[in-house]
Amino acid sequence: MxxxxxxxxxxxxxxxxxxxxxxxxxxxxxxxxxxxxxxxxxxxxxxxxxxxxxxxxxxRDLNMRGNDCGAYALKFIECHLLGLDFSLINDENTQETRHKIAYDLWEAANDEVLQYRMSKFKPPQRAPGKIVELN
Known part of the structure:
Protein backbone atom coordinates (compact mmCIF):
# COMPACT_ATOMS: atom_id res chain seq x y z
CA MET A 1 0.00 0.00 0.00
CA ARG A 60 0.38 -6.88 -15.20
CA ASP A 61 0.28 -10.63 -15.68
CA LEU A 62 3.69 -11.67 -14.43
CA ASN A 63 5.02 -15.18 -13.94
CA MET A 64 5.29 -14.86 -10.16
CA ARG A 65 5.93 -17.82 -7.99
CA GLY A 66 4.94 -17.68 -4.34
CA ASN A 67 8.42 -16.72 -3.19
CA ASP A 68 8.87 -13.90 -5.75
CA CYS A 69 6.19 -11.55 -4.46
CA GLY A 70 8.58 -9.68 -2.14
CA ALA A 71 10.99 -8.86 -4.94
CA TYR A 72 8.13 -7.76 -7.20
CA ALA A 73 6.68 -5.63 -4.39
CA LEU A 74 10.04 -3.89 -3.89
CA LYS A 75 10.30 -3.11 -7.59
CA PHE A 76 6.71 -1.77 -7.75
CA ILE A 77 7.41 0.45 -4.73
CA GLU A 78 10.65 1.65 -6.32
CA CYS A 79 8.91 2.52 -9.62
CA HIS A 80 6.06 4.24 -7.77
CA LEU A 81 8.49 6.28 -5.65
CA LEU A 82 10.63 7.32 -8.63
CA GLY A 83 7.65 7.96 -10.92
CA LEU A 84 8.79 5.28 -13.36
CA ASP A 85 6.48 3.30 -15.61
CA PHE A 86 5.49 -0.10 -14.25
CA SER A 87 6.25 -1.66 -17.63
CA LEU A 88 9.90 -1.70 -16.51
CA ILE A 89 9.00 -4.55 -14.19
CA ASN A 90 9.25 -7.89 -15.85
CA ASP A 91 10.12 -11.45 -14.87
CA GLU A 92 13.73 -11.19 -16.06
CA ASN A 93 14.45 -7.99 -14.10
CA THR A 94 12.80 -9.33 -10.98
CA GLN A 95 14.74 -12.60 -11.09
CA GLU A 96 17.92 -10.51 -11.19
CA THR A 97 16.59 -8.42 -8.29
CA ARG A 98 16.04 -11.56 -6.20
CA HIS A 99 19.66 -12.61 -6.81
CA LYS A 100 20.93 -9.13 -5.86
CA ILE A 101 18.87 -9.10 -2.64
CA ALA A 102 20.14 -12.58 -1.73
CA TYR A 103 23.74 -11.55 -2.40
CA ASP A 104 23.39 -8.33 -0.40
CA LEU A 105 21.98 -10.29 2.56
CA TRP A 106 24.76 -12.87 2.32
CA GLU A 107 27.38 -10.12 2.11
CA ALA A 108 25.91 -8.31 5.15
CA ALA A 109 25.82 -11.54 7.16
CA ASN A 110 29.54 -12.02 6.52
CA ASP A 111 30.60 -8.42 7.20
CA GLU A 112 32.68 -8.40 10.40
CA VAL A 113 32.01 -4.73 11.16
CA LEU A 114 28.26 -5.20 10.77
CA GLN A 115 28.35 -8.37 12.89
CA TYR A 116 30.18 -6.46 15.63
CA ARG A 117 27.73 -3.55 15.53
CA MET A 118 24.74 -5.89 15.66
CA SER A 119 26.21 -7.79 18.62
CA LYS A 120 26.45 -4.48 20.55
CA PHE A 121 22.99 -3.21 19.56
CA LYS A 122 20.61 -2.38 22.37
CA PRO A 123 17.07 -1.29 21.54
CA PRO A 124 16.32 2.26 22.72
CA GLN A 125 14.36 2.65 25.91
CA ARG A 126 10.88 3.95 25.21
CA ALA A 127 9.38 6.45 27.56
CA PRO A 128 5.80 5.67 28.48
CA GLY A 129 3.59 7.92 26.40
CA LYS A 130 0.09 9.17 26.67
CA ILE A 131 -2.38 6.66 25.27
CA VAL A 132 -4.78 8.15 22.75
CA GLU A 133 -8.17 6.49 22.39
CA LEU A 134 -9.54 6.42 18.84
CA ASN A 135 -13.30 6.29 18.60
Whole structure:
Protein backbone atom coordinates (compact mmCIF):
# COMPACT_ATOMS: atom_id res chain seq x y z
CA MET A 1 0.00 0.00 0.00
CA UNK A 2 1.11 3.52 -0.76
CA UNK A 3 -0.59 6.01 1.54
CA UNK A 4 -0.77 9.60 0.31
CA UNK A 5 -1.35 11.95 3.25
CA UNK A 6 -1.74 15.06 1.05
CA UNK A 7 -4.47 13.68 -1.22
CA UNK A 8 -6.19 11.26 1.15
CA UNK A 9 -5.72 8.18 -1.02
CA UNK A 10 -4.35 4.67 -0.70
CA UNK A 11 -2.89 2.86 -3.72
CA UNK A 12 -2.87 -0.90 -3.26
CA UNK A 13 -0.29 -3.05 -5.05
CA UNK A 14 -1.16 -6.73 -4.74
CA UNK A 15 1.07 -9.09 -6.66
CA UNK A 16 -1.46 -11.88 -6.20
CA UNK A 17 -4.26 -9.86 -7.80
CA UNK A 18 -6.47 -10.18 -4.74
CA UNK A 19 -8.47 -7.35 -3.22
CA UNK A 20 -8.08 -7.65 0.53
CA UNK A 21 -10.92 -5.19 1.03
CA UNK A 22 -11.50 -6.01 4.68
CA UNK A 23 -7.91 -5.13 5.62
CA UNK A 24 -7.55 -2.16 3.32
CA UNK A 25 -10.86 -0.60 4.39
CA UNK A 26 -9.68 -0.66 8.01
CA UNK A 27 -6.78 1.62 6.99
CA UNK A 28 -9.13 4.05 5.23
CA UNK A 29 -10.82 4.76 8.55
CA UNK A 30 -7.82 4.39 10.87
CA UNK A 31 -5.28 6.64 9.11
CA UNK A 32 -7.30 9.89 9.35
CA UNK A 33 -7.88 9.22 13.04
CA UNK A 34 -4.16 8.71 13.63
CA UNK A 35 -3.31 11.89 11.71
CA UNK A 36 -5.85 13.83 13.77
CA UNK A 37 -4.57 12.36 17.04
CA UNK A 38 -0.94 13.37 16.40
CA UNK A 39 -1.71 16.88 15.17
CA UNK A 40 -0.66 20.00 17.07
CA UNK A 41 -3.20 20.80 19.82
CA UNK A 42 -4.37 24.05 18.19
CA UNK A 43 -5.08 22.44 14.83
CA UNK A 44 -7.26 19.51 15.93
CA UNK A 45 -10.43 21.56 15.60
CA UNK A 46 -9.61 22.52 12.00
CA UNK A 47 -8.81 19.04 10.72
CA UNK A 48 -11.67 17.21 9.05
CA UNK A 49 -10.88 13.50 9.38
CA UNK A 50 -12.41 12.05 6.25
CA UNK A 51 -12.05 8.51 5.04
CA UNK A 52 -9.32 7.79 2.50
CA UNK A 53 -10.21 6.55 -0.97
CA UNK A 54 -8.69 3.33 -2.23
CA UNK A 55 -7.49 2.46 -5.71
CA UNK A 56 -6.10 -0.90 -6.73
CA UNK A 57 -3.15 -0.53 -9.08
CA UNK A 58 -3.53 -2.80 -12.07
CA UNK A 59 -0.77 -5.38 -11.95
CA ARG A 60 0.38 -6.88 -15.20
CA ASP A 61 0.28 -10.63 -15.68
CA LEU A 62 3.69 -11.67 -14.43
CA ASN A 63 5.02 -15.18 -13.94
CA MET A 64 5.29 -14.86 -10.16
CA ARG A 65 5.93 -17.82 -7.99
CA GLY A 66 4.94 -17.68 -4.34
CA ASN A 67 8.42 -16.72 -3.19
CA ASP A 68 8.87 -13.90 -5.75
CA CYS A 69 6.19 -11.55 -4.46
CA GLY A 70 8.58 -9.68 -2.14
CA ALA A 71 10.99 -8.86 -4.94
CA TYR A 72 8.13 -7.76 -7.20
CA ALA A 73 6.68 -5.63 -4.39
CA LEU A 74 10.04 -3.89 -3.89
CA LYS A 75 10.30 -3.11 -7.59
CA PHE A 76 6.71 -1.77 -7.75
CA ILE A 77 7.41 0.45 -4.73
CA GLU A 78 10.65 1.65 -6.32
CA CYS A 79 8.91 2.52 -9.62
CA HIS A 80 6.06 4.24 -7.77
CA LEU A 81 8.49 6.28 -5.65
CA LEU A 82 10.63 7.32 -8.63
CA GLY A 83 7.65 7.96 -10.92
CA LEU A 84 8.79 5.28 -13.36
CA ASP A 85 6.48 3.30 -15.61
CA PHE A 86 5.49 -0.10 -14.25
CA SER A 87 6.25 -1.66 -17.63
CA LEU A 88 9.90 -1.70 -16.51
CA ILE A 89 9.00 -4.55 -14.19
CA ASN A 90 9.25 -7.89 -15.85
CA ASP A 91 10.12 -11.45 -14.87
CA GLU A 92 13.73 -11.19 -16.06
CA ASN A 93 14.45 -7.99 -14.10
CA THR A 94 12.80 -9.33 -10.98
CA GLN A 95 14.74 -12.60 -11.09
CA GLU A 96 17.92 -10.51 -11.19
CA THR A 97 16.59 -8.42 -8.29
CA ARG A 98 16.04 -11.56 -6.20
CA HIS A 99 19.66 -12.61 -6.81
CA LYS A 100 20.93 -9.13 -5.86
CA ILE A 101 18.87 -9.10 -2.64
CA ALA A 102 20.14 -12.58 -1.73
CA TYR A 103 23.74 -11.55 -2.40
CA ASP A 104 23.39 -8.33 -0.40
CA LEU A 105 21.98 -10.29 2.56
CA TRP A 106 24.76 -12.87 2.32
CA GLU A 107 27.38 -10.12 2.11
CA ALA A 108 25.91 -8.31 5.15
CA ALA A 109 25.82 -11.54 7.16
CA ASN A 110 29.54 -12.02 6.52
CA ASP A 111 30.60 -8.42 7.20
CA GLU A 112 32.68 -8.40 10.40
CA VAL A 113 32.01 -4.73 11.16
CA LEU A 114 28.26 -5.20 10.77
CA GLN A 115 28.35 -8.37 12.89
CA TYR A 116 30.18 -6.46 15.63
CA ARG A 117 27.73 -3.55 15.53
CA MET A 118 24.74 -5.89 15.66
CA SER A 119 26.21 -7.79 18.62
CA LYS A 120 26.45 -4.48 20.55
CA PHE A 121 22.99 -3.21 19.56
CA LYS A 122 20.61 -2.38 22.37
CA PRO A 123 17.07 -1.29 21.54
CA PRO A 124 16.32 2.26 22.72
CA GLN A 125 14.36 2.65 25.91
CA ARG A 126 10.88 3.95 25.21
CA ALA A 127 9.38 6.45 27.56
CA PRO A 128 5.80 5.67 28.48
CA GLY A 129 3.59 7.92 26.40
CA LYS A 130 0.09 9.17 26.67
CA ILE A 131 -2.38 6.66 25.27
CA VAL A 132 -4.78 8.15 22.75
CA GLU A 133 -8.17 6.49 22.39
CA LEU A 134 -9.54 6.42 18.84
CA ASN A 135 -13.30 6.29 18.60
Missing amino acids: CINLVNPTIDVFDCGGRKNTRYVEAFTVLIPRIVKAVQSPGKKKDYNAKQYTVSYVLM
